[in-house]
Amino acid sequence: MNIVCEHLTYVYDKGSPFAVKALDDVSLTIAEGEFFGIIGHTGSGKSTFVQHLNGLIRLPSSKKKRYKPEKGEILPTLKVGEYDLTSRKTDFYSLRKKVGMVFQYPEYQLFAETVKDDVAFGLKNFSKGISKEETERAVGDALTACGLDPKEVAEMSPFDLSGGQKRRVAIAGVIVTRPEILVLDEPAAGLDPLGKREVMALLHRLHGSWCKTIVIVSHDMDEIAENCTRAAVFSEGKVVMCLPPRQLFKRTDELLSLGLDIPLVAKICLALQRRGIEIDCDFTADDFVAKVLALRRDRR
Template identity: 45%
Template sequence: MSIIADHLSYIYSAGTAYEVKALNDVSFKIEDGEYVGLLGHTGSGKSTLVQVLDGLLKASEGTVYVDGEDIFDKDYPLKSLRSKVGIVFQYPEYQLFEADVFSDVCFGPANLGLERSEVELRAYEALKQVGLRDEAFYQSPFDLSGGEKRRVAIAGVLAMKPKVLILDEPTAGLDPAGRKWILELVARLRKENGMTIILVSHSMDDLAENAERLMVMDKGHIAMDGRPKEVFRYHKELFEMGLDIPEVVKVLYMLRENGVNVNTDAITVREAAEEIRKAIRPA
């Protein structure tokens, strides 16, 4: 399922003293099955962009085509978009509300108007997918641990079986094991279910390891768009935008400054280790 952003602009509080142009003529195409990392410092327009992509905000100008259809067309059923594009907001555990975990996960698919048996099947599958322990299914979501709550919240979105999954800072506030788990889940969803992934993150390391394409936002427009390797070459520009590059890349640059002739194109830990080995012990 492809997504096309066609000259998107979004203005908050248009016509008042607080007018802010959050998106400024943004255009791109995301192909079916791509894993896109979206980065940008706070206030660069990432969150606005993902909300516009999911039809939660209506673009002030321009439009979005999902699967070739204009989602802002007045005849377009926004409800059907919910089963195509799923969005996991930051700290999704704060949206849990039902008396037990299972009912909460049923909320999404039930809203799609599916049969009760289908709703429950999907909820069950989703909870299994996120690996929640069985005993927790009928507990109150408020009794779970932070990490478990997040799993439940993600299951709530997965149960709608979206083709495109947008995750806004899904690893925020999690411990290293929780982070790793989320990133693995996302990778698995893409591989096994063929989902298109848009991952919003501040962590250059997470993005370097996972995304195959990076879009960098700055002041409401897409400043860079390319493969992670290419994007991280522009470290000066990234620093100027208040962003960073993966820690290992910094190490490579430092080595180079100190006279070690190392290739600075590596962006993951594994690649960097290999490049450093090559530099200090040439074959």
């Protein structure tokens, strides 16, 4: 399923003194199979954008029977696979099964008495009448995919787990329905370094085998550089850049002027550049080390 979005604009609390333009003419295409990153500082519209993808925020034209656009308004296009999100006839419920969404701090949404029940929640909603054995198996698979041992945690209360474990249970609760696209809003925020690494490794395992496409929203540039095939930079509701990390993080000055960070490797490259050493790498640690070693070999 490809995501195609053109001229998307969204205003919160339209017509009130609190009105905020969260998205301003956003055009973005995410192809099937991508590991797509979305960067931008707080309030740049990235969360609003991803909430459009599974219809949690709906376009006005999909809510009203006869939608009259305002004067000069460019009608947006928003398609996720075969779902046309501008249409009123779209089955948003089945769309949500195809597009899994993991919110920020998803562990705060856990509610059931046991891990098993919590993970099964989405499954029971989307696949009505699913048998007990099937549920059990799907829950076990999802927990295993998230690096948890079903035998150990399935009967535990989700509130007795550690922070990192809770988060993985929450992710399991979303992937259990086998969505084609998995969207995660700051999946590693607030975790310790080990927890962060585990979550990112988990996403790598899921990508391709479990969910075809992964979209992550992140503040952590190292995360983006190490994992993403492409990344879009949001600023004040607009997409200012959309490039693979290799090209994106070369535009250091622009990123810094937007108040964003750059990956550690990019900072080191910059420091080396100031001393006259040019290194052209894709800003992952492995590639950087390989290029540095190659350079040393050449100089000898």
